[in-house]
Amino acid sequence: MESSRTAATSTNGTEKSRRRNTDYLQIDPSSTFINNTGRGFAEELPENFLDTISPHPITPSASTSSATSATEEPATSSAPQLASLAPMSMSSEQPSSSFSSASLLSSSYETIKNEPEDYRFSGSTAGLLSPLHVDSRRRESHDFNTSPYIKEEEDLDGSHLLMGGIRPDTPTNDRSTDLGSISSLLNEDHHTNTIGQSPSPRSTFGSDPTPMIQRQLIKNEDGVSPGSMGFSKNHQGYQKPRNGDRMEYEKAPYQRNSRKQKKPLGLLNQALSSVISTPTISSSNIPTPPSAHIAQPRRIYSTQDSNDPLNAEIGDDIYIDTKDLCKRIAFELKNHSIPQAIFAERILCRSQGTLSDLLRNPKPWNKLKSGRETFRRMYNWVAQPLATRLAILDMKTEDVNRASGMSPPTPAQNVRTHSFRRSTSDHDGPVSKRPRLVFTDIQKRTLQAIFKETQRPSREMQQTIAEHLRLDLSTVANFFMNARRRSRLGGNIDEPTPFQQMAEMYKEGAIATSNHSAEQREMIERGFGVSIPGPSHSGELLNGDSHEDDEELDELNDSELAYEEDVEIGDEEEEDEEQANGDILPTPKVEELEEKTVIKEEAPDDGEYGATKLAAN
DNA sequence: TGGGAGTCAATATG
């Protein structure tokens, strides 16, 4: 039975399409092993405890892979009504090119853009969008060829095409592995097993999203725009807030819940535009985000009207290049010294961690569901003139919403009612803090190793695993779910953070050269400098794309091997096991921490799941 | 129901 089910579901697994990660090697788990005493994690489990379980829990399938993306898509993009809007949007946007101001800026920006395709993000929000859908737009005479976009659009609708060229492949993982293999994993060396195969590297959407991006550049910054992105000196920066405000933001989300409440994300622009400038692009330099424009003509938003279809419309009509958008946001935050927490809470009504994650691993627009709202907010924010953007940050939530016309902070869907779980102590009366379970090294490694082989272990298997690792079944289930999802995202393991990317570009002169003056460049660099990370996250820093890291790779490979061998060894299993057990309880182990630390030094830990990283071999 | 999506928010890392 399982198998059948899995098979069906497996599609997702296939998705894991992550790009070149393959090449990367990420061996997280393995890395750990190295220094670890090499205790075999496998040991923990009874030799073939898995064998007892059903034989092919996982399944089959895989092959279908590509499907996933495609499947999801359809719904959104296809929405019929949208179509109508789309055109509008385009039209409004189009003009941008004609804008005087726009053109000005655009020029600089454009150049930038042209350089490395991947990296540049448009200077204005416009660039973030890709007006897909609307064929009509083509008609327009864009300065830029729409064709690319359109094309994309077609794809989108059609199937996943994804921006990034996700390809369907079926990585090994997907395929069903049988318990046997898993057990071997646990108990023996899996050199061979390791999935090395597969890999088709794919980029999720990252590879070259650009096509989707529309190039129009409308200048948002208040006229400013030297660098196009507003690099100019950190203009006004965000003033560190008086703390106090923050709370409000934070709370909001939680208080309201119900995900459905989401409202129209309003288009900041809309409201703002009224405040600031006219809605239409032309009126001022301020660009109204295309999306906004689009919508406007058609209907009026009532922020309150949560049911307002407009929301949907907007989403459908416009294709926001999330990756580009995230780069832009990251840049803006850095440039103006806006902490993620502030931006996340005030503008997005989300937590800092969420924002960080989104920025680093943006899902392609066409794959987003309700998550689009968050990106819309980002989009709407960047679409505002600088002054407005900063002002908004200082406002209180309500004000922001009011001014922006945005719906009230959309509560996160998952608002958590503080009901924490039992696991720890059941008697936490009030809202105690939810202690967070941290897997022991062994637990984690074991889980990751299993995950490599089987992304979707059967219930039984999960149960077995749970028992052996002394974890709750739910914990194990959560692990796999999270692992699947995260591996699927393509975490940009191989790439630096958006901000880093920008920084690199500038450093390299890729961008800077084009239109920036030396001074500008300096400023830019300076700005970036702040965040240019050191070698810390080695993995990430190395730019995965390049093959320059051969050395690194070699090291990793070695380590992986080592890791695998270690696995086999497993002498100290017992100890580990005990540790593991102990950890389950709320007891942190110093030893482990130490071990981890050590390990990390040697092998970069991307923190990704094995699946994502496999590729090595 | 189970799988997913979107997040939270506690922790880790820097």
Added chain:
DNA sequence: CATATTGACTCCCA
């Protein structure tokens, strides 16, 4: 401190 990671929640959907 700020940002990154990540186990677990809540809500949805098939």
